[in-house]
Amino acid sequence: xxxNIVSLEGEFAQEEAQGWEGSVFRQVCEQGRREAAEYLEALxxxxxxxxxxxxxxxxxxxxxxxxxxxxxxxxxxxxxxGRGRYHLLLDEYVGLSAHQAATPEMQAIxxxxxxxxxxxxxxxxxxxxxxxxxxxxxxxxxxRTGEAAASAEVAAVQAVFxxxxxxxxxxERKVERLYMEADGVYVRLQRQPQSHIxxxxxxxxxxxxxxxxxxxxxxxxxxxxxCHANEQVxxxxxxxxAWARHWDLSSVRKVIIGGDGAGWIRAGGEAFPGAIWHLDNxxxxxxxGRAYGAQVGQELYGALRTGRATxxxxxxxxxxxREGKQAQRDARxxxxxxxxxxxxxxxxxxxxxxxxxxxxxCMEGNQAQLLAARMKHKGRSWxxxxxxxxxxxxxxxxxxxxxxWCYRMPRNDRPKRRDTRRRRVQRTDLADWLQASVPxxxxxxxxxxxxxRLRQKIHPSHLPN
Numbered sequence: 001x002x003x004n005i006v007s008l009e010g011e012f013a014q015e016e017a018q019g020w021e022g023s024v025f026r027q028v029c030e031q032g033r034r035e036a037a038e039y040l041e042a043l044x045x046x047x048x049x050x051x052x053x054x055x056x057x058x059x060x061x062x063x064x065x066x067x068x069x070x071x072x073x074x075x076x077x078x079x080x081x082g083r084g085r086y087h088l089l090l091d092e093y094v095g096l097s098a099h100q101a102a103t104p105e106m107q108a109i110x111x112x113x114x115x116x117x118x119x120x121x122x123x124x125x126x127x128x129x130x131x132x133x134x135x136x137x138x139x140x141x142x143x144r145t146g147e148a149a150a151s152a153e154v155a156a157v158q159a160v161f162x163x164x165x166x167x168x169x170x171x172e173r174k175v176e177r178l179y180m181e182a183d184g185v186y187v188r189l190q191r192q193p194q195s196h197i198x199x200x201x202x203x204x205x206x207x208x209x210x211x212x213x214x215x216x217x218x219x220x221x222x223x224x225x226x227c228h229a230n231e232q233v234x235x236x237x238x239x240x241x242a243w244a245r246h247w248d249l250s251s252v253r254k255v256i257i258g259g260d261g262a263g264w265i266r267a268g269g270e271a272f273p274g275a276i277w278h279l280d281n282x283x284x285x286x287x288x289g290r291a292y293g294a295q296v297g298q299e300l301y302g303a304l305r306t307g308r309a310t311x312x313x314x315x316x317x318x319x320x321x322r323e324g325k326q327a328q329r330d331a332r333x334x335x336x337x338x339x340x341x342x343x344x345x346x347x348x349x350x351x352x353x354x355x356x357x358x359x360x361x362c363m364e365g366n367q368a369q370l371l372a373a374r375m376k377h378k379g380r381s382w383x384x385x386x387x388x389x390x391x392x393x394x395x396x397x398x399x400x401x402x403x404x405w406c407y408r409m410p411r412n413d414r415p416k417r418r419d420t421r422r423r424r425v426q427r428t429d430l431a432d433w434l435q436a437s438v439p440x441x442x443x444x445x446x447x448x449x450x451x452x453r454l455r456q457k458i459h460p461s462h463l464p465n
Contacts (some may be wrong), residue, residue, distance in 0.1 A: 029130045032069035040090065044076045045088045054082035060454065061088065066101045068109060070130050077347045094409050100144070107141045108406040113394045114142040115374065146404050149396060150230060157233050157241055166246045173222075174251035180204045181237075181258040181274075181280070181363035185372050190381035197377065197384055199391050200227045200264070203366055210357050218358065221373025225370065227391035227397040228317055229384070235264060236271035258348045258360030261337075278346040279337065280361035281305070290329050291330035292319045300334070304343035310339050 008014070017124065048057070049285060058080045060369075064073050067237065076090040094301055095104050102110065110133060115120035119135040119142075182202035189197050206222040224246050224399040226239040255275040259265035260283045269275045284304065289297035296319045303312035321331055337343040341379075347357050371394060382390065396402040 022150050026130065031068040033067070033072050034070070036067060036072045037074060039096075040072075040076070042075045043093070044090045044338040047093060048077055051079065052081070055087065055089075056253040057080040058086065059465055061114050064101060065103055066104050066106050066131065066133060067098065067107055068129070069133065071101075071132070093432075097144075102137070102141055104407045106131070106133070108403050109143065110141040111140045111145045111393055111402060111406060112140045112397065115390065115397055118378075142339055142393055143386065143389050145383075145396070145402070146392040149392045149405050153238055153242075153392075154230070154232050157237055162239055165292050167241060169242060169245050172246045175222075175247060176251070176253045177256070178204055178243075178247065178249075178252045178254075178258050179208065179258070180268065181360055181366075182239075182268065183259060183363045183367045184237075184262070185367055185376065187371075187375045187383040188385055189387075190383060192384065197229060197382070197387055199227065199387055201225065201227045201370055201373055201395075202389070203234075203363065204239075204247075215303065220362065225366075225395050227371065229388040229391050235456055239268075239359075240271050250387060252303055255348065256360065258346075261333075261342075261362065275388060276346050276349050278343055278349075278360045279343050280363070281359050282361050282364065284334075284337070284343055287330040287334050290324060291327050291334055293322060296320075304334075304338060305345050307344045308350055309338070309341070340428075407424060 008017075010016075013109065056079065056249065058078045060075055061078050062075045064071050074090075077452075078086060079087045080091060081087060088096075091098070097104075100107075110122065111127070116122075119138045122138050123135045124140075125135060156168060160167055160385040180202060184198040184200040186196040186198050189195060202225075203220070204224050204226075205220040207220075208218040209221050209300075211217040211219055224243060226242045227234050228238055230238075235358065240249070255272040256276050256278055257265070257268045257272070258280050261279055266277060269277060285297070285301045288301040288304070291297065292300060292315070296315060300312060300315040300319065302308075303315060316335060321327060331358055345354075345359060347354050371391060375387065375390060392404070396405060
């Protein structure tokens with residue numbers, strides 16, 4: 001409409017005017033690159049003035065870094081310390097990794113985008129913001145972030161469950177009741193003997209909160225996520241350690257674990273002695289219906305859920321079984337549930353009113369949004385390491401901890417030289433010498449679930465009654 005009333009030329013021509021936002025953004029990015037180079041140059045000068053004693057300037061080095069406003073060329077000093085080792089103080093100070101062009105900020109952005117969409121699409125998004133990174137670069141940055149978190153988890157599990165050390169950065173939040181749910185999703189592998197791998201995940205939360213509105217809806221309170229696809233770490237040891245950094249598990253009086261009945265999920269009771277098992281409503285109701293029909297299945301489900309064993313046995317003995325192999329499989333599973341008695345609702349097991357809590361069963365939706373939406377379908381396939389790293393990144397994103405892992409300083413992975421010198425050991429008493437000392441078993445955390453788990457490994461006879 002405006003073009004029919006007014007016609008301008010030059011920089012105010014309609015074609016130019018409609019692109020004003022992109023033009024201004026490019027100018028802002030260009031100004032940002034100049035200011036970034038000036039700032040880093042001034043920072044290098046300040047570091048030179050405050051350099052450690054014994055550090056001598058060995059020359060200057062240049063590199064190009066990729067920032068959120070484009071590429072920046074920087075020049076900084078190379079130092080040599082008194083022991084002959086070289087340092088780039090500017091890189092170490094701001095956290096720039098060697099052999100990586102992206103800054104920690106760009107690593108966090110690329111990791112976030114790559115965890116939510118395909119790497120090719122993430123690259124297209126970055127190009128709209130004047131950042132020229134390839135899809136393979138986005139993939140490598142995400143892998144670095146996931147690998148750092150995975151390596152730290154392996155080291156922490158070995159320290160706690162093998163060497164008996166205390167939980168690093170133990171949580172202080174105290175709750176009396178903690179709810180946990182777990183599930184697994186199979187994703188396709190590439191160039192591997194096996195075709196699929198199961199990526200497992202779990203959530204822990206403190207309860208439910210009713211959302212405002214006419215429709216009845218709830219939100220989980222204090223939810224934390226754990227994802228796992230690493231054979232080096234037992235699932236529940238990794239989960240319990242991750243949650244011990246958020247909650248003070250010694251204050252938890254009751255742990256309720258829910259899932260679809262898989263053996264590895266029910267094994268969570270070993271990591272949390274005295275935990276209550278709750279079979280989620282969906283899988284129990286579906287199996288009852290597929291085995292005996294909708295009407296009978298609903299009655300059978302109610303009897304199993306509320307602990308009416310006599311009524312459940314009558315339905316199982318007298319109800320006609322539907323035809324088909326699927327119905328037979330479900331019938332065998334339902335009979336196993338009835339015989340072992342683990343279809344009972346957790347609220348009835350605790351002897352509390354049904355209004356004081358809700359039935360567990362939100363893991364399916366969480367799993368779909370957490371892992372399945374990014375890792376399944378659309379022809380996607382993964383290497384075992386890639387699947388594990390992606391799962392870890394999704395965990396960090398869900399727990400709002402992604403940035404912390406992108407800003408971590410590079411660690412020295414070179415193994416320490418072993419001391420091969422022979423030492424004389426004074427053995428006053430052979431029996432005392434053979435006894436290993438694990439101080440954490442008798443320390444202030446001796447009642448924590450992870451310490452009880454460690455005690456069971458060391459002394460199998462100390463099993464909970």
